[in-house]
Amino acid sequence: AAAAAAMVKETIRVYARVKPLGRRQQAGSYSVDDEEPLPSLEITVPRDLADGFINNKRESYKFKFQKIFGQEAKQDVIFDSIAKPVAECVLAGYNGTIFAYGQTGSGKTFTITGGAERYSDRGIIPRTLSYIFDQLQKDSSKVYTTHVSYLEIYNECGYDLLDPRHEASKMEDLPKVTIMEDSDQNIHLKNLSLQQATNEEEALNLLFLGDTNRMIAETPMNQASSRSHCIFTIHISSKEPGSATIRHSKLHLVDLAGSERVAKTGIGGHLLTEARYINLSLHYLEQVIIALAEKNRSHIPYRNSMMTSVLRDSLGGNCMTTMIATLAMDKRNIDESISTCRFAQRVALIKNEAVLNEEIDPTLMIVQLKKEIQDLKYELALVTGKPRTSELSQEELLQLDELIETFLKDDDPDSSLDVGADMRKIKYCFAHMKQIMNRPMTSGKKLLSQDPSEEKSSNKEAGEELEKLKGLLQQRDNEINILVTMLKKEKKKARDALSQLNATSAGSTVLEQSLSMSLEESQSPSRCFSLKEAKDFSSSVPRLPFLSRETGGKMSLGCQEAFEVFKRDHADSITIEDNKQLLKQR
Ligand code: ADP
Ligand code: MG
Numbered sequence: 001a002a003a004a005a006a007m008v009k010e011t012i013r014v015y016a017r018v019k020p021l022g023r024r025q026q027a028g029s030y031s032v033d034d035e036e037p038l039p040s041l042e043i044t045v046p047r048d049l050a051d052g053f054i055n056n057k058r059e060s061y062k063f064k065f066q067k068i069f070g071q072e073a074k075q076d077v078i079f080d081s082i083a084k085p086v087a088e089c090v091l092a093g094y095n096g097t098i099f100a101y102g103q104t105g106s107g108k109t110f111t112i113t114g115g116a117e118r119y120s121d122r123g124i125i126p127r128t129l130s131y132i133f134d135q136l137q138k139d140s141s142k143v144y145t146t147h148v149s150y151l152e153i154y155n156e157c158g159y160d161l162l163d164p165r166h167e168a169s170k171m172e173d174l175p176k177v178t179i180m181e182d183s184d185q186n187i188h189l190k191n192l193s194l195q196q197a198t199n200e201e202e203a204l205n206l207l208f209l210g211d212t213n214r215m216i217a218e219t220p221m222n223q224a225s226s227r228s229h230c231i232f233t234i235h236i237s238s239k240e241p242g243s244a245t246i247r248h249s250k251l252h253l254v255d256l257a258g259s260e261r262v263a264k265t266g267i268g269g270h271l272l273t274e275a276r277y278i279n280l281s282l283h284y285l286e287q288v289i290i291a292l293a294e295k296n297r298s299h300i301p302y303r304n305s306m307m308t309s310v311l312r313d314s315l316g317g318n319c320m321t322t323m324i325a326t327l328a329m330d331k332r333n334i335d336e337s338i339s340t341c342r343f344a345q346r347v348a349l350i351k352n353e354a355v356l357n358e359e360i361d362p363t364l365m366i367v368q369l370k371k372e373i374q375d376l377k378y379e380l381a382l383v384t385g386k387p388r389t390s391e392l393s394q395e396e397l398l399q400l401d402e403l404i405e406t407f408l409k410d411d412d413p414d415s416s417l418d419v420g421a422d423m424r425k426i427k428y429c430f431a432h433m434k435q436i437m438n439r440p441m442t443s444g445k446k447l448l449s450q451d452p453s454e455e456k457s458s459n460k461e462a463g464e465e466l467e468k469l470k471g472l473l474q475q476r477d478n479e480i481n482i483l484v485t486m487l488k489k490e491k492k493k494a495r496d497a498l499s500q501l502n503a504t505s506a507g508s509t510v511l512e513q514s515l516s517m518s519l520e521e522s523q524s525p526s527r528c529f530s531l532k533e534a535k536d537f538s539s540s541v542p543r544l545p546f547l548s549r550e551t552g553g554k555m556s557l558g559c560q561e562a563f564e565v566f567k568r569d570h571a572d573s574i575t576i577e578d579n580k581q582l583l584k585q586r
Contacts, residue, residue, distance in 0.1 A: 014348040019107040020071040025330035063341040079127040093247035097314035102326030103336040104226040104258030112255040133200040147194040147235040150210035154228035161210035171217035226258040244364035281305035292316040293349040382421040
């Protein structure tokens with residue numbers, strides 16, 4: 001489950017490094033030209049040699065490189081310009097490969113592993129280990145795990161150089177490594193040990209162990225140092241705390257077998273182009289590189305040799321790859337140097353696609369998926385509406401009304417009405433909007449009107465409405481005035497009746513008559529509201545029941561209440577009550 005989060009498409013970077021001349025060596029003629037954008041190395045074939053190639057008219061050859069390092073170039077400079085950028089990519093999660101290619105004695109091992117004499121002679125492998133562990137220590141944002149492996153391929157056989165038993169006295173004693181290909185055509189190296197290194201010292205000890213096994217395995221018989229390929233691999237995995245994603249990356253540091261060739265003897269003139277590799281696997285490496293450089297080549301013959309199988313991803317695959325062409329520029333090796341440069345030019349055409357190697361940690365993934373399932377269950381329950389059968393509260397409805405109103409008023413075409421994953425709310429919103437759409441209300445029209453003429457007509461309607469309401473208010477004021485007048489009248493009448501009662505020294509018939517009369521008067525609206533406006537009113541405002549003619553003979557609530565208040569508040573109410581009792585007895 002590797003996810004390609006990022007991809008870098010790049011051609012293989014090719015550098016040249018010229019080895020210092022030996023004491024008794026005769027210098028070949030070459031020059032370095034720092035042209036833009038890429039520097040070039042021009043090799044001139046000496047007269048005496050060129051004369052030997054009858055059909056070869058060319059005398060000088062020019063090759064382009066990413067950078068050309070002269071005889072004086074030190075190991076730290078080589079590391080900084082060539083290896084450090086690759087190490088940085090590997091730390092970021094990409095695969096990387098650096099391989100040295102050149103004839104035996106041109107400085108491949110010196111460049112990749114280093115010289116044993118001086119500390120400053122240490123090569124790319126120890127410097128890269130030092131740099132990587134330094135960087136890992138500085139980065140506390142991730143958890144890193146580092147392993148190393150060291151493989152030697154000799155004569156199509158793989159050997160594990162990190163066998164810790166120290167029992168090997170010849171190459172055959174080392175554990176044999178074989179290639180396995182899975183159904184996805186991924187290469188697996190069976191029997192190659194991956195040793196964990198938690199710090200620089202542990203990693204250097206492993207490198208030393210591997211180099212010791214490499215030397216022990218070498219006998220004058222097998223010429224291992226020139227005929228074998230050695231691949232030192234740093235495996236890094238990183239994970240952010242709490243994340244389920246793990247990044248894996250590999251850095252191959254490759255010391256290839258010597259690239260020397262044998263000339264076809266007897267056929268003059270084509271020595272420089274048709275010499276064959278002594279090492280068969282380098283011949284297959286060249287076949288792979290030619291195939292990769294050709295457009296529309298679907299089959300790349302990686303499987304022809306173990307070395308090309310192991311470096312499959314480094315060539316035309318998922319890797320940031322760098323090649324160092326090591327050159328021994330003495331007169332006798334000019335032809336080999338030209339071969340090496342030719343090979344380098346082909347390699348420079350190859351495009352690789354390095355992808356970020358990420359995969360998911362299954363246990364952490366389970367935790368994350370469980371949480372996601374819970375969230376989804378909850379969401380599903382909301383959508384199907386099953387556990388939410390209760391009605392929306394009044395408060396919720398009001399909130400929704402407000403939301404709808406703001407939504408409708410918002411001129412922004414991107415505005416949205418978000419009520420969450422609650423089916424009841426969604427349904428209510430639709431119902432409410434439908435209501436608004438169908439309502440012939442001024443406010444509703446106003447919201448939906450776009451036409452200015454429509455706007456005007458709705459303004460007119462609003463004006464009419466205002467006038468109506470003003471009229472209604474006036475009428476209510478009049479009603480109240482009439483009621484107050486009425487009450488005053490009633491009070492006065494009652495007072496008059498009482499004083500009359502007192503004057504006629506309490507005649508029961510008279511009292512009863514008077515009371516009933518005053519009652520009747522109050523019950524009759526036609527008599528109460530003799531004023532013209534009052535009449536208009538009662539007909540125009542049917543909502544006032546006590547003013548309606550339809551109340552019939554019954555005393556209205558207002559009148560009755562007023563009468564009760566009057567009776568209770570009257571100064572002589574007790575006397576009247578006493579008199580009433582007295583009269584009843586009589
Ligand atoms: P290769 O691995 O390509 O056969 P080596 O790396 O073994 O070649 O180099 C051959 C000899 O030349 C070694 O003794 C090595 O120390 C020396 N040598 C190679 N390159 C350099 C260099 N750039 N500076 C100093 N000495 C070098
Ligand atoms: Mg070597």
